[in-house]
Amino acid sequence: MEHIVIIGNGISGVTAARHIRKLSNKKITIISAETDYFFSRTALMYIYMGHMKFEHTKPYEDWFWKKNNIELKNGYVKTIDTVSKTLQFAEGDNMPYDKLIIATGSKPNKFGWAGQDLNGVMGMYHKQDLDTLEKHAPNNKMCKRAVIVGGGLIGIELAEMLNSRNIPVTFLVRESSFWNGVLPENESQMINRHIKNHHIDLRLSTNLKEIISDENGKVKSIIIEETGEEIFCDVVGLTAGVSPNIDFLKNSNIETNRGVKVNRFLETNIPDVYAIGDCAEQHEGINQRKPIEAVWYTGRMMGETIAQTICGNRIQYNPGHWFNSAKFLDIEYQTYGWVFGNKAKPDYEQHFHWKHEDDTKCITVAYHKETNEFLGINTFGIRMRHETFNTWLTEKRDVNYVIEHLKEANFEPEFYKTFESDILSAYKNQLQIV
Amino acid sequence: MSNKLNHSMSLAKPEANDLSSKQKIAVFIGVVGLFILTLALLNINFPNKTLFLTLSLGCIAAGTVIFTNDLYLTKLEGIKNDGVWFKSISSKGVLGWVTGIVLTLFYIVLYFYPSLLGLGQKGESNTGLIALFDPLSQLLSGRPASQWFVYGTLYTLAILVFGYKFMLKYRHNKYQQLRTASVMFFQLAFAFLIPEFMYRLNSDLPYYDLKSIWPLNYYNFERYRINQFIDAGDIGLALLIFGVVSIFIITPILTYKYGKRWYCSWVCGCGGLAETVGDPFRQLSDKRQVAWKIERWVIHSVLVFVVLMTTAVIYSYLGKDSSKYWLTRDVFLGLVAGFLTLIFALTLIFKRKELGKDAIYGAIGYLVIIITLIGLHYFSSGSKLFLFKSETLRTTYAFLIGSIFSGVIGTGFYPIFGSRVWCRFGCPMAAVLGFQQRMFSKFRITTNGGQCISCGNCSTYCEMGIDVRAYAQKGENIVRSSCVGCGICSAVCPRGVLKLENDTMKGRINPTEILLGNDVDLMDFINNK
Ligand SMILES: Cc1cc2nc3c(=O)[nH]c(=O)nc-3n(C[C@H](O)[C@H](O)[C@H](O)COP(=O)(O)OP(=O)(O)OC[C@H]3O[C@@H](n4cnc5c(N)ncnc54)[C@H](O)[C@@H]3O)c2cc1C
Ligand code: SF4
Ligand code: SF4
Numbered sequence: 016m017e018h019i020v021i022i023g024n025g026i027s028g029v030t031a032a033r034h035i036r037k038l039s040n041k042k043i044t045i046i047s048a049e050t051d052y053f054f055s056r057t058a059l060m061y062i063y064m065g066h067m068k069f070e071h072t073k074p075y076e077d078w079f080w081k082k083n084n085i086e087l088k089n090g091y092v093k094t095i096d097t098v099s100k101t102l103q104f105a106e107g108d109n110m111p112y113d114k115l116i117i118a119t120g121s122k123p124n125k126f127g128w129a130g131q132d133l134n135g136v137m138g139m140y141h142k143q144d145l146d147t148l149e150k151h152a153p154n155n156k157m158c159k160r161a162v163i164v165g166g167g168l169i170g171i172e173l174a175e176m177l178n179s180r181n182i183p184v185t186f187l188v189r190e191s192s193f194w195n196g197v198l199p200e201n202e203s204q205m206i207n208r209h210i211k212n213h214h215i216d217l218r219l220s221t222n223l224k225e226i227i228s229d230e231n232g233k234v235k236s237i238i239i240e241e242t243g244e245e246i247f248c249d250v251v252g253l254t255a256g257v258s259p260n261i262d263f264l265k266n267s268n269i270e271t272n273r274g275v276k277v278n279r280f281l282e283t284n285i286p287d288v289y290a291i292g293d294c295a296e297q298h299e300g301i302n303q304r305k306p307i308e309a310v311w312y313t314g315r316m317m318g319e320t321i322a323q324t325i326c327g328n329r330i331q332y333n334p335g336h337w338f339n340s341a342k343f344l345d346i347e348y349q350t351y352g353w354v355f356g357n358k359a360k361p362d363y364e365q366h367f368h369w370k371h372e373d374d375t376k377c378i379t380v381a382y383h384k385e386t387n388e389f390l391g392i393n394t395f396g397i398r399m400r401h402e403t404f405n406t407w408l409t410e411k412r413d414v415n416y417v418i419e420h421l422k423e424a425n426f427e428p429e430f431y432k433t434f435e436s437d438i439l440s441a442y443k444n445q446l447q448i449v
Numbered sequence: 450m451s452n453k454l455n456h457s458m459s460l461a462k463p464e465a466n467d468l469s470s471k472q473k474i475a476v477f478i479g480v481v482g483l484f485i486l487t488l489a490l491l492n493i494n495f496p497n498k499t500l501f502l503t504l505s506l507g508c509i510a511a512g513t514v515i516f517t518n519d520l521y522l523t524k525l526e527g528i529k530n531d532g533v534w535f536k537s538i539s540s541k542g543v544l545g546w547v548t549g550i551v552l553t554l555f556y557i558v559l560y561f562y563p564s565l566l567g568l569g570q571k572g573e574s575n576t577g578l579i580a581l582f583d584p585l586s587q588l589l590s591g592r593p594a595s596q597w598f599v600y601g602t603l604y605t606l607a608i609l610v611f612g613y614k615f616m617l618k619y620r621h622n623k624y625q626q627l628r629t630a631s632v633m634f635f636q637l638a639f640a641f642l643i644p645e646f647m648y649r650l651n652s653d654l655p656y657y658d659l660k661s662i663w664p665l666n667y668y669n670f671e672r673y674r675i676n677q678f679i680d681a682g683d684i685g686l687a688l689l690i691f692g693v694v695s696i697f698i699i700t701p702i703l704t705y706k707y708g709k710r711w712y713c714s715w716v717c718g719c720g721g722l723a724e725t726v727g728d729p730f731r732q733l734s735d736k737r738q739v740a741w742k743i744e745r746w747v748i749h750s751v752l753v754f755v756v757l758m759t760t761a762v763i764y765s766y767l768g769k770d771s772s773k774y775w776l777t778r779d780v781f782l783g784l785v786a787g788f789l790t791l792i793f794a795l796t797l798i799f800k801r802k803e804l805g806k807d808a809i810y811g812a813i814g815y816l817v818i819i820i821t822l823i824g825l826h827y828f829s830s831g832s833k834l835f836l837f838k839s840e841t842l843r844t845t846y847a848f849l850i851g852s853i854f855s856g857v858i859g860t861g862f863y864p865i866f867g868s869r870v871w872c873r874f875g876c877p878m879a880a881v882l883g884f885q886q887r888m889f890s891k892f893r894i895t896t897n898g899g900q901c902i903s904c905g906n907c908s909t910y911c912e913m914g915i916d917v918r919a920y921a922q923k924g925e926n927i928v929r930s931s932c933v934g935c936g937i938c939s940a941v942c943p944r945g946v947l948k949l950e951n952d953t954m955k956g957r958i959n960p961t962e963i964l965l966g967n968d969v970d971l972m973d974f975i976n977n978k
Binding site: 071179213316432 | 621738944948950
């Protein structure tokens with residue numbers, strides 16, 4: 016029986032395993048050095064905030080794996096010998112494979128800051144990071160202040176986490192406005208205000224210079240690059256993005272760049288070795304996507320795809336229209352299609368923006384300047400229907416159509432106030448002005 | 450997911466959830482109110498009962514309101530679940546257990562030892578706690594209080610003040626606010642005030658909470674009530690007819706249109722208590738698959754039990770002679786058997802595919818009832834059903850299900866098993882509504898394409914123990930008989946994945962393997978296989 020070995024029990028590896036099991040009775044082993052069972056990384060924050068316990072973040076009950084005949088191994092893969100097709104574990108044992116799927120995810124970026132390895136300095140990616148945080152910041156007596164470095168999706172989650180335990184947070188963001196490498200300016204600024212409303216000390220256009228140690232090798236304070244200001248703190252969260260977790264492959268024959276290089280079939284340069292999820296790097300981005308997509312949904316889609324290939328139906332990874340979501344403290348964010356921030360915005364892309372006066376809801380609709388084709392939408396504080404936008408994007412609807420039919424895409428709970436008519440009249444007004 | 454005990458108490462515990470000074474004052478005021486009740490319970494005879502009762506209930510209400518305002522109005526609108534699993538009361542900690550035990554004792558006394566609460570025996574006047582409530586009872590219905598009046602008052606007060614709390618907690622959520630206002634209204638008007646006023650107007654009428662429908666209200670068709678209804682003349686007859694119409698006509702129509710939530714989350718008093726007082730405990734429901742298996746056996750057994758019990762009770766007082774009254778014992782048995790057969794046949798014909806293995810269980814339940822009915826016809830004499838007296842059946846049901854299950858376990862154990870234990874495992878009304886919701890209703894929870902991140906908030910906060918995530922992460926709509934449509938899963942979902950909706954029946958159940966967002970050809974290939 017063919018032995019499929021998957022390194023990594025995150026969403027990509029687990030999705031692959033589940034689908035392979037549905038399609039075949041091959042022997043499947045999932046390896047992870049992080050936790051015994053698959054848990055939802057996206058839910059890490061809720062454990063610290065007391066919304067859930069770790070058990071609740073496991074999408075499948077523990078009996079699921081045995082029942083589906085998927086073997087789990089807790090161990091750290093140190094090296095891969097692709098010639099003899101064996102894995103060597105840090106614990107000393109080996110495991111042969113017939114086909115190997117690398118799904119090792121990401122690790123937090125560290126940019127060589129002085130003091131980045133001190134006690135009390137941590138990323139927020141693995142379960143172990145959460146344990147470290149729990150140790151250093153159990154409450155606001157043990158942790159009088161925390162500094163977060165890096166204004167991305169994980170940074171703002173970490174800020175929310177600490178805030179939930181009334182720990183004062185200073186949030187250093189390199190950009191001039193929160194996440195404005197991705198978000199259009201108006202949206203980004205609305206989020207700035209929302210962060211401040213939560214009494215988080217948001218510092219824009221601010222870089223970390225160094226982290227200072229106390230006499231015990233624990234963080235004492237940080238210094239800000241621009242002003243030289245020293246901020247005393249007990250915890251420093253490094254959340255300046257993530258990169259593929261593939262250091263253990265550096266000495267293997269598998270081709271890597273930032274991530275594991277794969278073709279559209281998710282195959283590496285070595286036969287029978289595949290890579291999926293956060294750690295996979297396409298030779299070229301697909302349909303305006305980045306070559307490395309560190310999001311949950313991509314890992315899941317790649318898992319769904321690779322299972323087909325492994326089970327004899329060799330198909331390309333061919334994702335549909337882009338979508339994503341996040342939550343900024345109390346404001347939910349969804350996006351469908353492409354809406355670019357100032358930096359990456361192509362010339363042809365034009366925006367229509369509407370914001371509610373309460374400053375917690377807004378939308379941005381992107382369309383093509385010449386053809387009026389609808390390109391995408393960002394929505395904050397208003398839930399919208401994935402399926403509807405997916406259809407409109409496929410049908411290449413024009414922007415007028417989308418705004419006039421926005422009601423059909425409403426996904427808010429029943430009885431909620433709706434804003435489609437406000438949006439429509441704002442849109443018409445804007446057309447008159449232009 | 451296991452529901453192990455909370456061990457966080459022994460660790461360096463997050464102390465962010467300490468009470469503010471305003472909250473401490475509020476707790477103090479509330480405790481004063483409770484203390485007055487306790488003193489009354491210990492037989493302290495208050496001189497001015499009206500004053501002290503007002504003071505007591507007023508303090509409890511004021512304490513809760515002040516506490517709530519300080520808890521929620523000082524924060525921005527949004528989900529307020531911070532620290533739920535750190536607090537002793539809401540994570541099966543010491544406080545949770547103590548509360549559970551106190552509540553359980555209260556129920557035991559209430560149901561079985563009302564004299565301890567001060568109920569006057571054999572025409573004597575009330576003492577203690579019950580006497581304290583005499584003035585209010587006199588005011589409303591013109592008679593002294595009973596243990597049920599005390600209970601009803603406290604129950605209503607609890608739904609009102611904790612309903613207020615719930616509405617502030619979800620002040621960003623219109624759905625939550627409306628349905629909470631609705632249960633508060635139905636409890637206050639239908640369960641509490643109207644029956645008291647009805648007594649004033651016509652003291653022959655039995656106590657009748659109009660929103661309490663058979664089989665929840667299992668005693669509605671018992672002999673003494675039927676007699677009372679009939680003796681009370683036209684109004685009584687109207688009420689009796691309403692009782693029949695509400696289960697056989699109103700309920701199916703509303704459930705078809707809106708799902709069982711119209712009742713369980715908008716009207717019902719048990720649901721009302723669970724959603725308000727019980728809200729801090731909703732996350733304690735058991736999400737494991739074995740719990741679901743047990744649930745289905747238990748709740749449907751209760752349903753079979755109540756159908757048999759009611760049939761036997763009605764049978765026992767019907768006549769045999771069709772020339773006196775058309776509804777004789779045999780006609781009645783025939784009607785029951787015919788009705789059940791009709792439902793069973795329709796389900797099998799139209800829903801066979803959806804049912805799969807469950808059809809067998811349905812068939813077992815159906816057979817048990819039919820065989821019993823036949824047995825009833827051939828082997829019963831007088832008031833006996835087989836070997837049991839229908840009366841024995843009735844008292845057993847009233848004791849086991851009516852008191853122990855719905856009261857002692859259902860409410861007393863809130864802090865241990867979660868807030869909807871009764872609704873989930875025991876309520877025969879929920880079983881009836883749920884069956885229809887699963888088979889024949891426009892209601893479902895739609896999942897939003899591929900947006901689920903499997904975080905688990907929805908499953909954790911589902912009071913019915915439904916593993917909502919299991920569906921959401923497959924992009925599959927949630928169509929479950931037990932879902933009471935509380936909408937909390939949708940509220941707590943951080944990615945806007947879930948929406949409670951009434952839409953067409955077609956495509957309501959939509960299992961998918963590949964989620965929206967991936968290769969369209971792959972989706973077609975797999976999902977339409
Ligand atoms: C706090 C946080 C919040 C997030 N929120 C969102 C969100 O809201 N939406 C979204 O789309 N994405 C979100 N993400 C990103 C998302 O979680 C990742 O894209 C996704 O989990 C990647 O899945 P994966 O299967 O590729 O890898 P991972 O989930 O990282 O799994 C890889 C596993 O492999 C193990 N491993 C690695 N190397 C080895 C080795 N040599 N030997 C053995 N085991 C090894 C790792 O320990 C890990 O357990 C979030 C990430 C974080 C950290
Ligand atoms: S599934 Fe959702 S709406 Fe239904 S009972 Fe559970 S939490 Fe409430
Ligand atoms: S439906 Fe929402 S709450 Fe439930 S697991 Fe998915 S993202 Fe989380």
